[in-house]
Amino acid sequence: MNPAGLYIHIPFCRSKCAYCSFTSYPCAGHDLDGYLAALTQQATQMATHPCVRERTFASLFIGGGTPTVYDGNQLADLLKTCRSLFRFANVSEISIEANPNTLTFQKTSALRQPAPYYESGGI
Numbered sequence: 001m002n003p004a005g006l007y008i009h010i011p012f013c014r015s016k017c018a019y020c021s022f023t024s025y026p027c028a029g030h031d032l033d034g035y036l037a038a039l040t041q042q043a044t045q046m047a048t049h050p051c052v053r054e055r056t057f058a059s060l061f062i063g064g065g066t067p068t069v070y071d072g073n074q075l076a077d078l079l080k081t082c083r084s085l086f087r088f089a090n091v092s093e094i095s096i097e098a099n100p101n102t103l104t105f106q107k108t109s110a111l112r113q114p115a116p117y118y119e120s121g122g123i
Contacts, residue, residue, distance in 0.1 A: 003058035003089055006082065008039065010064035014102065024065040036074060040081055047085035057086050059093040068102040072110030079111070 012027045012035070013020075046052055060082055067075060075096065096111065 004055050005059040005061065006057045006086060008043075008060070008062045008078070008082070010035075010062060010067040010070070012064065012069050013066040013099070014069060022065070027069055032070065036070070036078065039078070043081060043085055052086070055087065057088050057092065059095070060086075060088070061093075061095045061097075063095075063097040065097075066099045066102055067096050068098040068107060072104070072107035075107065076110040076113060 009023070011022075011024045012030060012032060013024050015026050016024060060079070062075070062078065070078075079094065
Protein backbone atom coordinates (compact mmCIF):
# COMPACT_ATOMS: atom_id res chain seq x y z
CA MET A 1 0.00 0.00 0.00
CA ASN A 2 1.37 3.44 -0.93
CA PRO A 3 2.17 5.85 1.88
CA ALA A 4 -0.51 8.41 2.57
CA GLY A 5 -0.43 11.99 3.79
CA LEU A 6 -2.21 13.25 6.88
CA TYR A 7 -3.73 16.75 6.84
CA ILE A 8 -5.05 18.60 9.88
CA HIS A 9 -6.99 21.80 9.37
CA ILE A 10 -6.76 24.64 11.88
CA PRO A 11 -9.37 27.16 10.69
CA PHE A 12 -8.29 30.13 12.83
CA CYS A 13 -6.36 33.29 11.99
CA ARG A 14 -5.77 36.57 13.76
CA SER A 15 -8.07 38.10 11.16
CA LYS A 16 -9.74 36.98 7.95
CA CYS A 17 -7.90 38.33 4.91
CA ALA A 18 -10.06 39.64 2.07
CA TYR A 19 -8.23 37.51 -0.52
CA CYS A 20 -8.53 34.23 1.40
CA SER A 21 -10.99 31.67 0.08
CA PHE A 22 -10.09 28.95 2.59
CA THR A 23 -12.37 27.99 5.45
CA SER A 24 -10.95 30.16 8.19
CA TYR A 25 -12.24 32.41 10.96
CA PRO A 26 -10.82 35.17 13.14
CA CYS A 27 -9.79 33.80 16.55
CA ALA A 28 -12.00 36.20 18.48
CA GLY A 29 -15.18 34.55 19.71
CA HIS A 30 -14.05 30.97 19.03
CA ASP A 31 -13.03 28.26 21.49
CA LEU A 32 -9.52 27.47 20.24
CA ASP A 33 -8.75 25.11 23.13
CA GLY A 34 -12.03 23.28 22.55
CA TYR A 35 -11.15 22.89 18.88
CA LEU A 36 -7.81 21.26 19.76
CA ALA A 37 -9.57 18.93 22.19
CA ALA A 38 -12.08 17.96 19.49
CA LEU A 39 -9.23 17.38 16.99
CA THR A 40 -7.50 15.09 19.46
CA GLN A 41 -10.71 13.18 20.08
CA GLN A 42 -11.39 12.78 16.36
CA ALA A 43 -7.79 11.72 15.64
CA THR A 44 -8.01 9.10 18.39
CA GLN A 45 -11.20 7.71 16.86
CA MET A 46 -9.83 7.76 13.30
CA ALA A 47 -6.59 6.03 14.33
CA THR A 48 -8.54 2.91 15.30
CA HIS A 49 -10.23 2.57 11.89
CA PRO A 50 -8.91 -0.52 10.04
CA CYS A 51 -8.08 1.47 6.89
CA VAL A 52 -6.03 3.92 8.93
CA ARG A 53 -4.36 1.33 11.15
CA GLU A 54 -2.81 -0.43 8.15
CA ARG A 55 -1.55 2.83 6.58
CA THR A 56 1.91 4.30 6.86
CA PHE A 57 1.92 8.06 6.53
CA ALA A 58 4.71 9.77 4.62
CA SER A 59 3.71 13.30 5.59
CA LEU A 60 1.83 15.36 8.13
CA PHE A 61 0.67 18.83 7.16
CA ILE A 62 -1.05 21.14 9.61
CA GLY A 63 -2.62 23.99 7.68
CA GLY A 64 -5.51 26.35 7.72
CA GLY A 65 -5.99 29.19 8.66
CA THR A 66 -2.91 29.95 10.62
CA PRO A 67 -2.01 27.07 12.96
CA THR A 68 0.66 29.26 14.57
CA VAL A 69 -2.05 31.25 16.35
CA TYR A 70 -1.64 28.46 18.92
CA ASP A 71 1.35 28.57 21.24
CA GLY A 72 4.34 26.35 20.60
CA ASN A 73 3.56 23.85 23.35
CA GLN A 74 0.02 23.34 22.05
CA LEU A 75 1.32 22.70 18.53
CA ALA A 76 4.08 20.42 19.84
CA ASP A 77 1.47 18.44 21.80
CA LEU A 78 -0.62 18.09 18.64
CA LEU A 79 2.42 16.73 16.77
CA LYS A 80 3.19 14.36 19.65
CA THR A 81 -0.40 13.11 19.63
CA CYS A 82 -0.30 12.47 15.88
CA ARG A 83 3.03 10.66 16.18
CA SER A 84 1.63 8.42 18.90
CA LEU A 85 -1.63 7.63 17.11
CA PHE A 86 -0.53 7.15 13.50
CA ARG A 87 2.27 5.18 11.89
CA PHE A 88 4.78 7.33 10.04
CA ALA A 89 7.54 6.27 7.68
CA ASN A 90 11.08 6.55 9.04
CA VAL A 91 11.66 9.47 6.70
CA SER A 92 8.55 11.62 6.72
CA GLU A 93 7.78 15.26 6.09
CA ILE A 94 6.13 17.31 8.81
CA SER A 95 5.00 20.82 7.87
CA ILE A 96 3.03 23.50 9.66
CA GLU A 97 1.63 26.49 7.85
CA ALA A 98 2.74 29.68 9.55
CA ASN A 99 2.33 33.41 9.37
CA PRO A 100 5.46 35.39 10.23
CA ASN A 101 3.34 37.62 12.49
CA THR A 102 2.43 34.63 14.68
CA LEU A 103 5.81 32.90 14.70
CA THR A 104 8.10 33.27 17.70
CA PHE A 105 11.37 31.75 18.83
CA GLN A 106 9.45 29.91 21.60
CA LYS A 107 7.13 28.31 19.03
CA THR A 108 9.86 27.20 16.67
CA SER A 109 11.92 25.87 19.60
CA ALA A 110 8.96 23.85 20.91
CA LEU A 111 8.29 22.42 17.46
CA ARG A 112 11.90 21.38 16.92
CA GLN A 113 11.96 19.11 19.97
CA PRO A 114 12.87 15.61 18.80
CA ALA A 115 10.26 12.91 19.15
CA PRO A 116 10.43 9.41 17.68
CA TYR A 117 7.87 8.49 15.06
CA TYR A 118 8.92 5.22 13.55
CA GLU A 119 7.27 2.85 11.11
CA SER A 120 6.45 0.56 14.03
CA GLY A 121 4.61 3.38 15.86
CA GLY A 122 0.90 4.06 16.07
CA ILE A 123 -1.76 2.10 17.85
